[in-house]
Amino acid sequence: MSAPxxxxxxxxxxxxxxxxxxxLFLDLVPVPEPGPDEVVIRVEAAPLNPSxxxxxxxxxxxxxxxxxxxxxxxxxxxxxxxxxxxxxAGRVGTPMPVGNEGAGTVVAAxxxxxxxxLLGKVVxxxxxxxxxxxxxxxxxxxxxxxxxxxxxxGAASFVNPMTVLGxxxxxxxxxxxxxxxxxAASNLGQxxxxxxxxxxxxxxxxxxxxxxxxxxxxxxxxxVCNSTSPGFMAELTGALKATGATLAFDAIGGGKLAGQIxxxxxxxxxxxxxxYSRYGSNVHKQVYVYGxxxxxxxxxxxAFGMAWGVGGWLxxxxxxxxxxVEGKRLxxxxxxxxKTTFASHYTKVVSLQEALDPANIAIYGKRSTGEKFLINxxxxx
Amino acid sequence: MSAPxxxxxxxxxxxxxxxxxxxLFLDLVPVPEPGPDEVVIRVEAAPLNPSxxxxxxxxxxxxxxxxxxxxxxxxxxxxxxxxxxxxxAGRVGTPMPVGNEGAGTVVAAxxxxxxxxLLGKVVxxxxxxxxxxxxxxxxxxxxxxxxxxxxxxGAASFVNPMTVLGxxxxxxxxxxxxxxxxxAASNLGQxxxxxxxxxxxxxxxxxxxxxxxxxxxxxxxxxVCNSTSPGFMAELTGALKATGATLAFDAIGGGKLAGQIxxxxxxxxxxxxxxYSRYGSNVHKQVYVYGxxxxxxxxxxxAFGMAWGVGGWLxxxxxxxxxxVEGKRLxxxxxxxxKTTFASHYTKVVSLQEALDPANIAIYGKRSTGEKFLINxxxxx
Numbered sequence: 001m002s003a004p005x006x007x008x009x010x011x012x013x014x015x016x017x018x019x020x021x022x023x024l025f026l027d028l029v030p031v032p033e034p035g036p037d038e039v040v041i042r043v044e045a046a047p048l049n050p051s052x053x054x055x056x057x058x059x060x061x062x063x064x065x066x067x068x069x070x071x072x073x074x075x076x077x078x079x080x081x082x083x084x085x086x087x088x089a090g091r092v093g094t095p096m097p098v099g100n101e102g103a104g105t106v107v108a109a110x111x112x113x114x115x116x117x118l119l120g121k122v123v124x125x126x127x128x129x130x131x132x133x134x135x136x137x138x139x140x141x142x143x144x145x146x147x148x149x150x151x152x153x154g155a156a157s158f159v160n161p162m163t164v165l166g167x168x169x170x171x172x173x174x175x176x177x178x179x180x181x182x183x184a185a186s187n188l189g190q191x192x193x194x195x196x197x198x199x200x201x202x203x204x205x206x207x208x209x210x211x212x213x214x215x216x217x218x219x220x221x222x223x224v225c226n227s228t229s230p231g232f233m234a235e236l237t238g239a240l241k242a243t244g245a246t247l248a249f250d251a252i253g254g255g256k257l258a259g260q261i262x263x264x265x266x267x268x269x270x271x272x273x274x275x276y277s278r279y280g281s282n283v284h285k286q287v288y289v290y291g292x293x294x295x296x297x298x299x300x301x302x303a304f305g306m307a308w309g310v311g312g313w314l315x316x317x318x319x320x321x322x323x324x325v326e327g328k329r330l331x332x333x334x335x336x337x338x339k340t341t342f343a344s345h346y347t348k349v350v351s352l353q354e355a356l357d358p359a360n361i362a363i364y365g366k367r368s369t370g371e372k373f374l375i376n377x378x379x380x381x
Numbered sequence: 382m383s384a385p386x387x388x389x390x391x392x393x394x395x396x397x398x399x400x401x402x403x404x405l406f407l408d409l410v411p412v413p414e415p416g417p418d419e420v421v422i423r424v425e426a427a428p429l430n431p432s433x434x435x436x437x438x439x440x441x442x443x444x445x446x447x448x449x450x451x452x453x454x455x456x457x458x459x460x461x462x463x464x465x466x467x468x469x470a471g472r473v474g475t476p477m478p479v480g481n482e483g484a485g486t487v488v489a490a491x492x493x494x495x496x497x498x499l500l501g502k503v504v505x506x507x508x509x510x511x512x513x514x515x516x517x518x519x520x521x522x523x524x525x526x527x528x529x530x531x532x533x534x535g536a537a538s539f540v541n542p543m544t545v546l547g548x549x550x551x552x553x554x555x556x557x558x559x560x561x562x563x564x565a566a567s568n569l570g571q572x573x574x575x576x577x578x579x580x581x582x583x584x585x586x587x588x589x590x591x592x593x594x595x596x597x598x599x600x601x602x603x604x605v606c607n608s609t610s611p612g613f614m615a616e617l618t619g620a621l622k623a624t625g626a627t628l629a630f631d632a633i634g635g636g637k638l639a640g641q642i643x644x645x646x647x648x649x650x651x652x653x654x655x656x657y658s659r660y661g662s663n664v665h666k667q668v669y670v671y672g673x674x675x676x677x678x679x680x681x682x683x684a685f686g687m688a689w690g691v692g693g694w695l696x697x698x699x700x701x702x703x704x705x706v707e708g709k710r711l712x713x714x715x716x717x718x719x720k721t722t723f724a725s726h727y728t729k730v731v732s733l734q735e736a737l738d739p740a741n742i743a744i745y746g747k748r749s750t751g752e753k754f755l756i757n758x759x760x761x762x
Contacts, residue, residue, distance in 0.1 A: 054659055055659045086684070087684060090651070090654070090658075091659075253683060254683070259678070270471070273471070277471075278435055278436045278472075279695055282698060289683075289687075290687075292683070295683075297640070297680045297681055297682045297683065298679075298680070298681040298683060299678045299679070299680055299681075300678055300679040300680075300681070300691075301678045302634060302635070302670075302673070302676075302678065302679060303467070303468060305693065306670075306671075306693035306694070306695045306698075307693055307695075307698065308692055308693045309690055309691070309692030309693070310681075310690070310691050310692065311689055311690030311691065311692070312686065312687035312688055312689045312690070313687070314660055314687045314688075317663060317687075317688065
């Protein structure tokens with residue numbers, strides 16, 4: 001309501017070209033008119049989540065990225081390997097808006113009472129395409145932030161916090177009593193660690209580096225296993241026996257880790273078994289793969305009996321399954337603890353133009369834990 | 382009650398020795414006294430099912446088997462590879478009885494009315510240890526065969542028929558409408574093909590040889606794909622599009638086939654998709670691994686989105702899940718069609734001694750489709 005709304009504004013787009021090149025650019029698009037149930041958000045904060053990277057980069061080799069364009073409208077191009085290109089046929093030639101979530105000020109609203117009620121408010125929104133200066137979003141996807149919570153504090157209130165709650169709800173719904181988490185030093189992993197400590201849920205954290213192990217232990221984690229340690233399988237088995245965890249959420253995907261977790265679970269279970277069973281234990285062991293930090297194939301050696309499952313897990317299908325009432329309850333829970341359990345921390349705030357700087361891409365594109373970037377689309381380039 | 386019951390009788394045993402050798406032998410064991418709810422069966426027919434091979438051979442290299450012992454009490458030894466040995470720690474030094482199912486005449490019964498009612502009857506039993514001349518089995522695991530059904534006809538009335546029914550029930554319980562089956566030319570596969578034709582359930586059969594394809598087509602199968610054909614992926618995708626199958630039962634386990642099936646399912650689903658979704662379709666695609674013809678690792682390339690699952694499937698946990706009432710309904714259905722849909726066919730009937738002849742092991746141990754052996758433990762050696 002304060003600053004005038006422009007007719008056109010910038011939006012980050014990711015284009016897979018038929019010549020097997022990725023092109024990232026800033027498009028000047030009309031600021032949308034809100035529909036009756038929509039609000040127009042002036043986006044002030046949108047995190048670069050690991051879950052945004054697939055759509056943003058399309059599997060392109062960003063180490064070979066080349067910058068062009070102007071300072072105001074930079075362009076980045078990068079080659080897409082054959083293997084990645086096969087899965088992208090559906091998006092060739094269509095520039096995709098990017099950004100799962102973000103927050104900002106509602107500057108225009110449609111005619112419905114729900115929409116008008118948000119006018120002038122700071123809201124978080126899981127609307128997609130949030131790497132935009134202005135974005136029209138259905139009110140059902142908006143969450144009004146309480147007084148005193150800034151757009152930066154609310155920007156990442158959806159994907160990571162709801163994933164943490166989704167993992168714990170899944171654990172309960174499927175009758176497990178403890179969790180295993182890989183890539184556990186991630187922003188999401190630290191959040192899960194805080195929430196599990198708060199809820200007294202036993203959690204086995206799997207990391208890849210000694211400093212990640214130290215960081216999680218300093219944050220109160222009891223069980224932290226380093227998958228690069230020579231004693232990893234024995235340490236993991238010990239932690240699984242201590243916690244009784246039979247459910248894992250795996251952000252890595254490729255390689256042998258999912259199978260190693262199932263194997264260690266089976267060994268831990270059989271430490272209390274009395275008789276030989278040729279089919280292994282009858283305790284169901286489950287790994288849900290929710291990320292793809294390693295895009296190589298999953299390799300399962302099947303040394304874990306017959307009571308096992310591996311499958312994909314995504315937040316949105318989970319929310320569809322539990323329905324809107326339960327989903328709203330979870331979101332309210334997040335808002336209540338947005339400055340504590342569900343807080344996100346950023347190492348750098350960038351403009352849309354800076355987000356396309358290859359030097360920045362080299363940092364946030366690595367998805368290395370410890371580095372987390374936030375885009376402010378209305379920050380001067 | 383005609384022939385006298387001996388005090389001792391032969392039982393086939395499989396022993397994993399600490400020196401990493403498998404030893405198969407015939408033990409002379411006391412014929413058991415039945416408990417109140419038990420009957421003693423004079424076993425006349427017990428199939429050598431693929432599901433018996435794991436316990437029988439313990440992963441030993443049977444091509445290196447050596448025969449010894451006497452004509453009446455032959456012994457076979459074979460070396461166990463390191464990889465197989467790791468999973469066998471629980472059974473080292475304990476000679477295991479073998480044989481999931483079989484049929485024969487009840488020659489003694491415990492005191493309960495249910496047990497006494499079976500005296501003199503021909504029963505099928507899923508009692509385990511059925512490669513024995515006499516076996517005491519709880520009446521709950523026995524099924525009285527109707528007049529006119531022989532022990533040979535009823536010997537395999539449990540594992541394969543109930544697995545077929547379990548697959549179809551699982552399909553219904555998990556909201557799929559068609560099936561994929563691998564190693565589809567097996568005895569079980571032929572049975573599933575007959576049952577699906579009868580029930581008008583679309584079935585995609587995957588085989589490895591042209592003659593298996595011809596055999597299933599001659600038996601009325603509409604969709605048969607040969608995984609060794611250069612056009613396999615395209616043919617499979619076509620069959621999946623035609624049937625809408627999103628559930629597969631896989632007897633093979635190791636290798637890339639499970640992943641290929643999920644990939645082809647995803648491509649078939651996306652042939653009707655209107656918009657690009659970075660996470661793939663939201664249709665859940667499932668592969669249940671119920672066998673291990675290939676004991677190597679499962680390799681999943683994950684070119685099939687996020688809505689997928691791979692897991693173990695076994696008949697007994699399935700029966701536990703559906704409960705005894707539903708289980709009884711399924712067994713009665715099998716008996717009704719034991720001479721038609723659920724009939725098994727054998728290429729050779731062997732004695733216990735002949736079952737330990739390396740020349741016979743070389744045939745039935747291959748698990749090649751088309752060869753199915755039956756043991757008659759009371760046949761003269």
